[in-house]
Amino acid sequence: MPHVVVDPITRIEGHLRVEADVNETGTVTDALSSGTAWRGLELVLKDRDPRDAWAYIQRICGVCTTAHALASVRAVEDALGITIPKNANYIRNIMAATLTVQDHIIHFYHLHALDWVSPVEALAADPAATANLQTSLLNAYRLPLTAEGASTEAFEHDFPAATPQHFAAIKNRVQAIVSSGQLGIFAAQWWDHPDYKILPPEVHLLAVAHYLEMLDKQREIITPHVVFGGKNPHPHYVVGGMPCAISLNDGNAPINTARLAIVDRAINMARSLVNNFYLPDLIAIGNIYVRAGKVDGGGLAKSRVLSFGSYPLDSYTGTSNGNFFDNLLIRSNAVVENFALGVNGATIYPLSASDLVRDDALTEGVQHAWYEYPMSAKADLHPWEGITKDKYTGPKEGTGTMWQTLNENGKYSWLKTPKWRGRLCEVGPLAKYIVIYTKFMRGLLPDATWAEQMIVNQINAVTGVLGVAPEVWMPTMVGRTACRALDAQLNAEINRFFFDKLIANLKTGDVQTVNNEKWFPDSWPKKCMGVGLYDAPRGALSHWIVIEDGKTANYQCIVPTTWNACPRDDVAGHGAYELAMMDTHIADASKPLEIARVIRSFDPCMACATHLYNAKGEEINSFSTSHY
Amino acid sequence: MQKRESLLEAYLKRGFSRRAFLKGCVTLTSLMGLSMNMVGKVVEAAENTPLPVVIWIHGHECTGCDESFIRSASPLASDLVLTSIALEYDHLLSAACGAPFEAHLDETIAKYNGQYILCVEGAVSTKDNGIYCMSGGHTFTHLLEKAARGAAAIIAYGSCAAYGGIQAAKPNPTGSAGITNFVGGKPVVKVPGCPPIPEVMTGVVMHVALFGTIPPLDGDGRPKQFYGNRIHDTCYRRPFFDAGMFAETFDDAGARAGWCLYKLGCRGPETYNSCGNLRWWQGMSYPIQSGAPCIGCSNSNFWDEDPLTDRMPKYGKLGDVDKIGAGIAAATAVGVAGHAVASLVQRNKRDNLLEEHDDH
Numbered sequence: 001m002p003h004v005v006v007d008p009i010t011r012i013e014g015h016l017r018v019e020a021d022v023n024e025t026g027t028v029t030d031a032l033s034s035g036t037a038w039r040g041l042e043l044v045l046k047d048r049d050p051r052d053a054w055a056y057i058q059r060i061c062g063v064c065t066t067a068h069a070l071a072s073v074r075a076v077e078d079a080l081g082i083t084i085p086k087n088a089n090y091i092r093n094i095m096a097a098t099l100t101v102q103d104h105i106i107h108f109y110h111l112h113a114l115d116w117v118s119p120v121e122a123l124a125a126d127p128a129a130t131a132n133l134q135t136s137l138l139n140a141y142r143l144p145l146t147a148e149g150a151s152t153e154a155f156e157h158d159f160p161a162a163t164p165q166h167f168a169a170i171k172n173r174v175q176a177i178v179s180s181g182q183l184g185i186f187a188a189q190w191w192d193h194p195d196y197k198i199l200p201p202e203v204h205l206l207a208v209a210h211y212l213e214m215l216d217k218q219r220e221i222i223t224p225h226v227v228f229g230g231k232n233p234h235p236h237y238v239v240g241g242m243p244c245a246i247s248l249n250d251g252n253a254p255i256n257t258a259r260l261a262i263v264d265r266a267i268n269m270a271r272s273l274v275n276n277f278y279l280p281d282l283i284a285i286g287n288i289y290v291r292a293g294k295v296d297g298g299g300l301a302k303s304r305v306l307s308f309g310s311y312p313l314d315s316y317t318g319t320s321n322g323n324f325f326d327n328l329l330i331r332s333n334a335v336v337e338n339f340a341l342g343v344n345g346a347t348i349y350p351l352s353a354s355d356l357v358r359d360d361a362l363t364e365g366v367q368h369a370w371y372e373y374p375m376s377a378k379a380d381l382h383p384w385e386g387i388t389k390d391k392y393t394g395p396k397e398g399t400g401t402m403w404q405t406l407n408e409n410g411k412y413s414w415l416k417t418p419k420w421r422g423r424l425c426e427v428g429p430l431a432k433y434i435v436i437y438t439k440f441m442r443g444l445l446p447d448a449t450w451a452e453q454m455i456v457n458q459i460n461a462v463t464g465v466l467g468v469a470p471e472v473w474m475p476t477m478v479g480r481t482a483c484r485a486l487d488a489q490l491n492a493e494i495n496r497f498f499f500d501k502l503i504a505n506l507k508t509g510d511v512q513t514v515n516n517e518k519w520f521p522d523s524w525p526k527k528c529m530g531v532g533l534y535d536a537p538r539g540a541l542s543h544w545i546v547i548e549d550g551k552t553a554n555y556q557c558i559v560p561t562t563w564n565a566c567p568r569d570d571v572a573g574h575g576a577y578e579l580a581m582m583d584t585h586i587a588d589a590s591k592p593l594e595i596a597r598v599i600r601s602f603d604p605c606m607a608c609a610t611h612l613y614n615a616k617g618e619e620i621n622s623f624s625t626s627h628y
Numbered sequence: 629m630q631k632r633e634s635l636l637e638a639y640l641k642r643g644f645s646r647r648a649f650l651k652g653c654v655t656l657t658s659l660m661g662l663s664m665n666m667v668g669k670v671v672e673a674a675e676n677t678p679l680p681v682v683i684w685i686h687g688h689e690c691t692g693c694d695e696s697f698i699r700s701a702s703p704l705a706s707d708l709v710l711t712s713i714a715l716e717y718d719h720l721l722s723a724a725c726g727a728p729f730e731a732h733l734d735e736t737i738a739k740y741n742g743q744y745i746l747c748v749e750g751a752v753s754t755k756d757n758g759i760y761c762m763s764g765g766h767t768f769t770h771l772l773e774k775a776a777r778g779a780a781a782i783i784a785y786g787s788c789a790a791y792g793g794i795q796a797a798k799p800n801p802t803g804s805a806g807i808t809n810f811v812g813g814k815p816v817v818k819v820p821g822c823p824p825i826p827e828v829m830t831g832v833v834m835h836v837a838l839f840g841t842i843p844p845l846d847g848d849g850r851p852k853q854f855y856g857n858r859i860h861d862t863c864y865r866r867p868f869f870d871a872g873m874f875a876e877t878f879d880d881a882g883a884r885a886g887w888c889l890y891k892l893g894c895r896g897p898e899t900y901n902s903c904g905n906l907r908w909w910q911g912m913s914y915p916i917q918s919g920a921p922c923i924g925c926s927n928s929n930f931w932d933e934d935p936l937t938d939r940m941p942k943y944g945k946l947g948d949v950d951k952i953g954a955g956i957a958a959a960t961a962v963g964v965a966g967h968a969v970a971s972l973v974q975r976n977k978r979d980n981l982l983e984e985h986d987d988h
Binding site for chain 1: 679681686688689690691692693694695696698699700701704705706709710713714715716718719720721722723724725726727728729730731732753756757758759760761762763764765766767768770793794795797798799800801802804822823825826864865875877878879883884885886887903908909912913914915916917918919920921923925931934935936937
């Protein structure tokens with residue numbers, strides 16, 4: 001039985017290795033996922049000023065930059081009891097939604113697309129037929145869903161070119177690169193894998209063209225980070241609000257009308273790009289794959305997903321006191337089990353503040369991770385009591401510095417194993433969409449917000465195209481990738497929504513961006529603890545801080561990729577990456593494209609993952625929000 | 629050895645006109661901070677120099693530097709990756725993975741021995757034989773030594789590769805360090821920043837690509853054209869410093885009016901970078917312009933010079949700014965004094981040439 005090793009997995013963030021046993025029929029009988037680097041940032045944070053934590057911990061990841069800064073300031077503010085001003089909440093939400101749209105676009109076109117699309121296949125395309133295809137995709141697959149009442153521009157400024165000349169030029173460029181022998185980023189891939197024959201040549205050429213166009217455009221989508229945070233990657237934050245002071249009287253002000261106009265344009269551009277490029281391309285490719293019977297790669301998504309909920313509508317007083325959950329645009333704070341049985345067969349476990357603070361709901365274990373807990377400690381620790389003590393044991397075969405195979409029976413990863421009530425969960429846009437869809441269909445969202453309603457409408461629209469039920473297409477490799485695209489469209493509209501709320505609030509004369517009341521440590525309690533939540537582009541993210549005597553006494557993060565890529569647990573079983581591999585058919589074990597592709601459908605972020613964890617738990621908060 | 633194509637050949641082969649090529653050279657000339665009478669030299673270099681092979685490897689990092697690289701507007705990342713360089717190995721963009729990808733790396737190193745550019749992102753983890761950073765089943769130290777051996781030039785992208793970065797901050801759990809001591813004594817172009825500005829990153833690689841030499845460097849190995857000025861010296865808020873007009877807290881009247889952020893911890897007076905002149909997104913902003921004090925992210929040890937919102941703890945106050953009232957004379961005196969203090973500080977770190985430039 002071939003033992004397949006893929007290391008490094010590329011087109012991801014950080015260092016990831018996977019191994020799989022593949023039998024004669026192409027079934028993966030066992031699989032392991034290993035984060036192969038550990039930087040120890042939790043230990044770096046210890047004893048430093050909590051007001052600086054966002055800057056340090058943001059450096060966990062430059063791909064989902066801003067995600068960790070946001071979770072960090074939220075955790076510190078929760079610990080210190082700081083309510084941020086309305087404008088700061090709106091601006092942070094715009095930063096987060098902007099990240100989500102841009103990150104998803106980069107993932108689909110630049111990190112994931114080459115698992116489906118080949119420049120070699122594109123050479124067989126007819127440029128005129130490709131132009132016709134572009135037109136028909138725009139006619140068939142644009143989902144005209146927007147935030148209710150949201151403004152649009154005079155016309156859509158960002159449309160795909162649909163002319164034979166355009167595609168002929170792209171084709172010539174690809175031909176020149178292939179002919180030159182210097183393949184650059186296209187070198188050494190398994191281009192002869194049979195799956196590259198699933199899509200017709202014109203889809204390949206169209207996708208290559210959009211790969212290049214989106215590579216140029218992604219920098220413009222992220223512009224709001226540059227305006228509000230000064231740069232990207234790694235924009236600036238401040239505990240208590242946002243540092244970008246607002247004045248409508250000063251030309252030198254960080255934020256004034258001219259600066260807001262830049263953000264306005266970037267937000268509308270992102271909406272156009274998602275609606276005219278990303279979604280039609282995704283639905284076209286996904287439809288061909290699903291109709292070809294490619295509905296594998298679901299794994300843990302079929303049986304258990306977790307989401308935290310996102311986008312505080314207005315200022316809130318804290319997270320561990322539950323107010324965060326009372327105030328969400330998307331109330332996906334729940335665990336859903338057995339979605340594969342359909343919405344009526346699934347079980348919903350609400351998550352609330354009590355799940356954050358009790359010490360047995362959200363925990364991390366280290367059974368198969370290169371860490372150890374003291375003998376006196378419990379097997380699974382709550383992040384406020386979290387311990388990060390490395391214990392490297394090397395591989396099963398090879399040496400400590402030159403691995404052959406890792407030891408699935410022992411320790412094999414720098415990721416801990418996060419658990420919810422002792423069980424493992426998949427997180428991400430797919431998880432969020434499963435939770436909202438299940439809650440809505442079960443009548444638990446009678447007063448759905450416009451965003452929750454939009455999620456349901458999106459799922460129904462895609463279900464109509466694919467012709468199979470949500471419980472069939474969603475918990476799959478294709479479904480994971482598709483829900484990410486839907487999440488991009490949703491977040492593009494959320495961006496618009498919070499920008500309009502920001503402007504409406506500025507009209508009232510309120511320009512405050514920072515609450516300075518508890519800026520100085522002499523106003524802090526001697527000891528306090530906080531948690532910051534954010535449903536990041538890759539899923540449920542939580543940061544946990546313990547502050548003592550004005551310093552960071554403990555800092556732990558439970559990160560989406562830790563949930564998904566974690567090593568197994570002898571009781572709880574395999575994590576999402578491992579189960580997804582074991583739920584994927586391999587055509588040729590010597591070219592394990594399917595393994596790389598299903599792993600990339602999670603959008604791995606390994607530097608994020610080699611960190612901390614946490615847990616939570618129950619009760620749904622249903623309440624009305626002002627519809628847009 | 630297979631002949632590699634020049635930038636001009638690449639342009640022509642990929643369907644661009646010679647006119648487009650010349651236009652590209654003008655853009656590059658301006659991008660690299662060269663005067664326009666250098667255009668001829670850029671054209672000459674681009675016509676004759678083969679398309680450079682680039683190998684990009686990752687140590688202890690966050691991928692923020694790749695992300696910054698693809699945010700470049702001039703040149704655009706698409707043009708750079710497809711027509712200006714042959715990016716044969718990069719964990720972020722390369723199609724391939726696993727064993728074929730690692731074999732391609734070895735082939736590329738052998739085929740272009742002595743000719744490729746090695747870009748390194750991330751720190752070297754040295755503790756316990758490097759086991760805290762593994763890739764392809766090997767330590768990153770192994771990969772770095774292997775790739776550095778045949779490199780024509782080595783670029784350390786970001787503060788991690790240049791100085792060790794965030795993971796090297798106390799207590800440095802993995803023994804992380806910059807790459808300089810792990811590349812067999814080869815010269816290293818340091819491009820610090822967390823991350824560096826996109827157009828600084830692409831500008832440096834284009835200089836190497838076009839001129840076949842590393843760009844002129846300062847005493848610390850940084851390209852002078854991008855790291856020759858303190859942010860303080862190029863900051864649009866500098867007049868407020870000189871006039872003694874400061875934001876005292878975040879979001880106060882001074883902060884809203886765009887006054888100097890020195891009292892909120894701004895590291896502009898000790899930080900060499902292009903944030904004040906190039907800025908981010910082609911002049912759109914930089915942290916100070918967006919109201920956030922500079923954290924000195926291109927400085928060698930900035931993570932351990934915290935708290936970040938304290939005033940430049942390492943070097944102390946720049947003059948007695950607290951006592952500044954109105955009055956041009958007093959403000960000017962403080963400005964001059966401040967400049968002198970900072971210049972004194974860097975005298976320990978910088979070569980005499982730069983020092984003279986600085987004390988003008």
